[in-house]
Amino acid sequence: MIRFTLNGRTVEAQASPNTTLLDYLRQDLALTGTKEGCAEGDCGACTVAMLDTEGANGPVWRAINSCLTLLPMVHGRELVTVEGLADGEGLHPAQAAVVERLASQCGYCTPGVVMSLFEACYRGDLDDEAARDDQMCGNLCRCTGYRPIKEAVAAVGGCRPKDRFAARLAESGGWQAASWERQDERWAAPTEFGPLFDAVERGARVVCGATDLGLLVTQRGQRFADLVSVEGLPGFKDLRVEDDGTAHIGAAVPLTDLEAFASDALPVVARMLRFFGSRQIKHRATLGGNLCNASPIGDMAPVLLALDAEVVLRSRGGERLLPLSEFFLDYRKTALAPGEVLAAVRVPPLANGARTAAFKVSRRREMDISAVALGARVELVDGRVSAVRLGFGGMAATPARATLLEGALVGEPWTEAAVEAVLPLLAQQFSPLSDHRGSAWYRSTVAANLVRAFVEETAEATFRALPQRPLSTVVEPAGGAK
Ligand SMILES: Cc1cc2nc3c(=O)[nH]c(=O)nc-3n(C[C@H](O)[C@H](O)[C@H](O)COP(=O)(O)OP(=O)(O)OC[C@H]3O[C@@H](n4cnc5c(N)ncnc54)[C@H](O)[C@@H]3O)c2cc1C
Numbered sequence: 378m379i380r381f382t383l384n385g386r387t388v389e390a391q392a393s394p395n396t397t398l399l400d401y402l403r404q405d406l407a408l409t410g411t412k413e414g415c416a417e418g419d420c421g422a423c424t425v426a427m428l429d430t431e432g433a434n435g436p437v438w439r440a441i442n443s444c445l446t447l448l449p450m451v452h453g454r455e456l457v458t459v460e461g462l463a464d465g466e467g468l469h470p471a472q473a474a475v476v477e478r479l480a481s482q483c484g485y486c487t488p489g490v491v492m493s494l495f496e497a498c499y500r501g502d503l504d505d506e507a508a509r510d511d512q513m514c515g516n517l518c519r520c521t522g523y524r525p526i527k528e529a530v531a532a533v534g535g536c537r538p539k540d541r542f543a544a545r546l547a548e549s550g551g552w553q554a555a556s557w558e559r560q561d562e563r564w565a566a567p568t569e570f571g572p573l574f575d576a577v578e579r580g581a582r583v584v585c586g587a588t589d590l591g592l593l594v595t596q597r598g599q600r601f602a603d604l605v606s607v608e609g610l611p612g613f614k615d616l617r618v619e620d621d622g623t624a625h626i627g628a629a630v631p632l633t634d635l636e637a638f639a640s641d642a643l644p645v646v647a648r649m650l651r652f653f654g655s656r657q658i659k660h661r662a663t664l665g666g667n668l669c670n671a672s673p674i675g676d677m678a679p680v681l682l683a684l685d686a687e688v689v690l691r692s693r694g695g696e697r698l699l700p701l702s703e704f705f706l707d708y709r710k711t712a713l714a715p716g717e718v719l720a721a722v723r724v725p726p727l728a729n730g731a732r733t734a735a736f737k738v739s740r741r742r743e744m745d746i747s748a749v750a751l752g753a754r755v756e757l758v759d760g761r762v763s764a765v766r767l768g769f770g771g772m773a774a775t776p777a778r779a780t781l782l783e784g785a786l787v788g789e790p791w792t793e794a795a796v797e798a799v800l801p802l803l804a805q806q807f808s809p810l811s812d813h814r815g816s817a818w819y820r821s822t823v824a825a826n827l828v829r830a831f832v833e834e835t836a837e838a839t840f841r842a843l844p845q846r847p848l849s850t851v852v853e854p855a856g857g858a859k
Pocket residue numbers: 417418419582583584585586587588589590591592607628629652653654655658661662663664665666667668669670674675676677713717718719720744745746
């Protein structure tokens with residue numbers, strides 16, 4: 378039985394583990410306020426709110442895409458849909474803001490817009506326009522126009538009404554283990570490693586946020602016979618900077634929590650996350666899922682390669698550490714051995730004065746897949762390169778470091794002329810594919826230009842870009858990473 382609270386009532390569901398929350402709401406509960414637009418996380422029409430009592434910064438309401446959420450993932454959770462917001466005749470501030478500013482026309486997107494505004498009401502950090510845009514960037518509206526929607530979020534963002542939803546934020550709670558079988562389909566969300574490895578060893582497919590795996594269900598019609606979630610495992614949501622400066626990121630930390638943490642601890646990671654998916658996606662997406670999906674155009678690998686990150690791989694036999702540069706073996710193939718899962722990512726501290734950058738080149742700035750991405754880091758001694766890392770996405774079958782170019786740069790002055798002299802090594806190492814995101818020529822040209830941009834921005838730079846701004850480079854302050 379999958380049991381959860383929805384709009385203040387307990388729901389007991391007997392559905393298949395491959396059912397999406399959206400389908401269950403609309404088809405089984407006839408709650409058709411929540412809409413289906415794309416069923417792939419792009420439009421936000423399906424947005425609902427979920428209470429997360431284990432957020433890195435305490436309990437939070439998270440706006441999530443119900444189209445990619447598998448029903449058993451909400452077991453033990455509390456959800457609100459657009460039908461549950463009003464208090465009798467009294468509209469919730471999120472609803473009132475839309476009505477008062479005429480922020481709805483055909484209304485198809487409106488329930489999703491309202492649910493993102495609902496989350497915004499209870500946030501304490503929507504203090505600038507960039508943050509408010511980010512809050513709403515997962516909600517497309519094709520007929521109202523965004524001005525009144527932007528006005529609505531500016532009006533209610535952070536208003537923190539003292540209502541029954543705010544009261545729920547005082548809640549503390551732990552993850553509830555779950556297992557559920559229906560016909561030939563099994564689901565488990567263990568809170569201990571024994572049942573995890575039982576499932577993994579019998580061939581269950583690991584899942585975390587399902588923002589990749591859910592697409593196989595909604596777009597390809599796949600049904601998984603055996604799924605095991607890593608979300609509730611001890612330590613998988615740990616997020617900390619250790620005494621020696623190493624950042625430890627549990628595989629199941631939602632990317633929104635990582636983004637908030639990284640804005641101080643790892644600004645270059647926050648910089649890449651600013652242009653990663655939408656807030657709804659990042660509330661469910663994880664670093665573990667991003668790396669294990671092993672997409673050559675996944676955005677987090679390039680920046681983590683630049684930082685010399687390591688992955689912690691865990692099996693019944695214990696843990697092993699592997700440099701991320703050795704994790705991707707071939708197209709969509711990782712070094713995970715049978716029976717192993719990714720438990721955490723570890724990022725060593727940056728050297729004093731190291732300069733880092735993250736670039737994502739896509740057809741539009743928000744909510745798009747990279748054609749090419751670059752994570753870059755350089756360390757200089759007396760103006761010459763002592764260490765350099767250039768991690769690329771979109772240039773090969775896997776995310777990869779430009780090792781030929783890196784090798785040639787060490788010992789050279791960090792000047793445009795010196796870099797230009799060895800830049801052809803990039804084309805010698807990489808022969809990217811042509812596809813609908815860009816031709817091989819385009820990708821090679823962009824990759825070289827990104828290296829040029831990195832040099833240009835860091836050769837003389839004394840500034841430190843804010844991750845929110847449309848600047849790419851993060852120059853670490855003297856004294857190294859905080
Ligand atoms: C609308 C939309 C926008 C997106 N935007 C971006 C973007 O801008 N950049 C980008 O890089 N990606 C993007 N993605 C892809 C996706 O959100 C990310 O790759 C995300 O990080 C996946 O995490 P997850 O927890 O949802 O993974 P899941 O879907 O749960 O899993 C992904 C894969 O990893 C495996 N897996 C998951 N966790 C583990 C683990 N701990 N150990 C072993 N195997 C594991 C699963 O078996 C599965 O094969 C987007 C997706 C959508 C739908």
